[in-house]
Amino acid sequence: MTDTIKAIKSSNTDLEYVTLRRDGRQLTTTNYGARLTSFCVPDCHGKLTDIILGFDYEEDLLKDQACFGATVGPVAGRIKNSSWNDCHFSEDENGHTLHSGEMGWQNRIWESSVIEKLDYIGVSYRLVDKQAVGFGSDFDARVDYLLYDEGRLEMVYYVTPSAKTIVNPTNHSYFNLSGNGIETIRTHYLTVKADKILLTDDELIPTGEVKDVKGTAFDFTHSRLLETSLEQLYTGLDTTFVLNDETDGPSLSLFHPQTGIELSIETERKALVIYSSGGMAETAMMNGYPMKEYRGLAIEPQEHPDACHHNDFPSIIAEKGQEKIYRTTYRTAVRK
Numbered sequence: 001m002t003d004t005i006k007a008i009k010s011s012n013t014d015l016e017y018v019t020l021r022r023d024g025r026q027l028t029t030t031n032y033g034a035r036l037t038s039f040c041v042p043d044c045h046g047k048l049t050d051i052i053l054g055f056d057y058e059e060d061l062l063k064d065q066a067c068f069g070a071t072v073g074p075v076a077g078r079i080k081n082s083s084w085n086d087c088h089f090s091e092d093e094n095g096h097t098l099h100s101g102e103m104g105w106q107n108r109i110w111e112s113s114v115i116e117k118l119d120y121i122g123v124s125y126r127l128v129d130k131q132a133v134g135f136g137s138d139f140d141a142r143v144d145y146l147l148y149d150e151g152r153l154e155m156v157y158y159v160t161p162s163a164k165t166i167v168n169p170t171n172h173s174y175f176n177l178s179g180n181g182i183e184t185i186r187t188h189y190l191t192v193k194a195d196k197i198l199l200t201d202d203e204l205i206p207t208g209e210v211k212d213v214k215g216t217a218f219d220f221t222h223s224r225l226l227e228t229s230l231e232q233l234y235t236g237l238d239t240t241f242v243l244n245d246e247t248d249g250p251s252l253s254l255f256h257p258q259t260g261i262e263l264s265i266e267t268e269r270k271a272l273v274i275y276s277s278g279g280m281a282e283t284a285m286m287n288g289y290p291m292k293e294y295r296g297l298a299i300e301p302q303e304h305p306d307a308c309h310h311n312d313f314p315s316i317i318a319e320k321g322q323e324k325i326y327r328t329t330y331r332t333a334v335r336k
Contacts, residue, residue, distance in 0.1 A: 003121050005114050013058060014109055018123040023149040024048075025332070032061065033070035033106040034125035034143050036173050041151060041332040043179065044260030051261060051332070053174040053181055053286045053296040060284040066277075068286075068296075070106035071125070071143050072099045073169035074132055074159070075316065077240075077273060077305030080205045082134070084166060084308040089134035094203050099172075103131050105141065106172065115146065120154075122146035137163040137320075143171075151332035160323045166308045167324050168316040174277060174296025175263060177256035181287045184294040185276060186227040191253040192220040192272065194241035198304060208310045210242060223255065226276070226297075236278030236294065240271050240305055250331070252299060260334045265299065267328040270314045273300040301328045 004021040017037065019028045026040040026048065037054040053068060055061040064070075079097040082089045090101030099106060108127055115122035122145050129139040139161050146154040159167050176185060197218050199209040213219040217232035218239060230236050243251050250264035252272060265272075275298040282290040289295075307313035318324050 003116075005116065005121055005123075007112075007114070010058060013062065015058060015061075016112060018112060018114065020121050020123065020145070020147045022121055022147045023151070025147065025151060027145065027147055027153065028054075029123055029125070029145055030061075031110045031112050031125065033067070033108065034110045034127070035071065035106075036069040036145070036171070037061075039153070041261060042334065044334050047179075049177075049179045049259060049261065050287055051175055051177050051263065053176060053291070056285040056288065066280070067099060067106045067172035069173045070171070071110075071157075071169060072172050072300075073105040073141065073167070074129070074135055074139055075100050075166055075168045076170040076172070076300060076302050077168070078205055080306050080309050087134050087136050087165070096203065096205065097134075101133055103133050105129070105169070115144065120146045120148045135161075135165045137161040137165040139167075141169070153330040155328045155330070157326040158323060159318070159326075160321060161318050163320050165318060166316045167318045168303050168307065169326065170273070170300040170302040171328070172298055172300055174298045175254060176296050177254060177259055177261040177263060179259050181289055181295050183258075184292075185297045186225075186230060186294055187256065187258070188226050188297065189223045189255040189257070190220045190226050190297075191223045192241050192274070193244045193246055193249075193251050194272070195221065195244055196242045198240040198242060198271075204238060206240065206304065206306050206310065208312070223253070230276060230278075230294065233278075236276035238273075238275045238278070240273050242271055242304070243267075243269070251301075254297065254299075255335060262333050262335045264331045264333075265301065265328060266331070267301040269301040269326060269328065270303050271301075273302060273305065274298065275300070
C-alpha cells in the first residue's frame with residue numbers, strides 16, 4: 001500500500017488535522033494539544049478498527065477536560081499543593097495542580113510539519129511555550145508521531161527548558177480495542193509488568209509508599225480480564241504502576257478476544273498511570289456512541305506523579321538548556 005499523508009484545516013476553527021496511512025494502518029492527529037484523534041488498525045477479519053476514543057464534534061474537543069489523546073505537560077499528573085521550591089503553579093484540583101493547569105500543553109495550539117522517510121512517515125508538533133504558569137521557565141517542546149511498518153507507532157518527546165524546572169510529559173490516549181468503542185474495557189485482557197503500585201491519599205496524591213500487587217485487584221502481572229479487577233474497585237483504576245526493571249518485551253499488553261487486536265507498549269519511562277474512566281458522564285459523542293464510564297482505558301507513560309516531592313522517586317528535574325527525550329513505542333497486531 002502506498003504511504004499517504006493528508007493535512008486538512010478546519011473551516012470553523014484554528015484546528016488542523018494530519019492523517020498518516022502506512023502498512024494498512026491509519027493515524028490521525030490534530031494541532032490542538034498535539035493529540036491523537038484516531039488510530040485505525042486491522043482486526044482479525046481485516047476490518048479497519050479505531051482503537052482510540054476520539055470526539056465526533058469539534059466543539060466537544062475544544063472544551064475537553066479529560067485530555068483525550070492529548071500531549072500533557074510540562075508535568076502530567078498531580079503536583080501537591082501546587083508548588084515546588086520557589087515555583088507556584090495554578091491550582092485546579094483541591095489546592096493541587098493537575099496536568100499543569102489550564103495552560104497545560106493539552107490546551108494549546110502547536111505548529112505541525114510532516115515527516116517522510118524511507119522507513120517511516122510521521123508528523124512533528126512543536127510548541128515554544130512562554131505561558132507555562134509557575135514553572136519559572138519557558139519550554140521548547142516537540143512531539144513526533146512516527147508510523148512504521150508492522151503496526152509500529154513511535155512517540156518521541158523532546159523538551160528543553162530555559163531555566164531549571166520540572167518536566168514529566170505524557171500522552172493521554174484512551175484505548176478501546178473492541179471496534180470503535182462498542183464494548184466497555186471490562187471485556188479486555190490487561191498485562192502490566194509491574195509488581196508494585198504507588199499508594200495515594202484521598203486526593204490521589206502519592207504518599208511515597210509503594211504496595212505489592214500480588215493477590216490484589218491491581219495484579220496484572222499475568223494476563224487478566226479487566227472485569228475481575230474493576231468489580232473489586234468502587235471507582236475503578238486511577239493508579240500508578242511502577243514498572244519493573246526488566247528490559248525485554250513490552251511493559252504493557254492489552255488484548256480484546258473478539259477483534260483479536262493486541263496492543264503492546266514499550267517505554268523508557270519508569271511508570272504507567274492507568275485510568276479506567278470510572279464515573280465519566282455521558283457528555284460527548286465518541287466514535288458514534290456517547291462517552292460513558294469504563295468505555296476507555298487511559299494509559300499514560302511517565303515518571304512517578306508528584307516526583308518533585310519525593311527524593312526516592314525518579315527525578316523529573318531538568319536543568320537549564322538540558323534537552324530531555326522520552327520515547328514510547330506502540331505495536332498493534334492480531335493475535336493468532
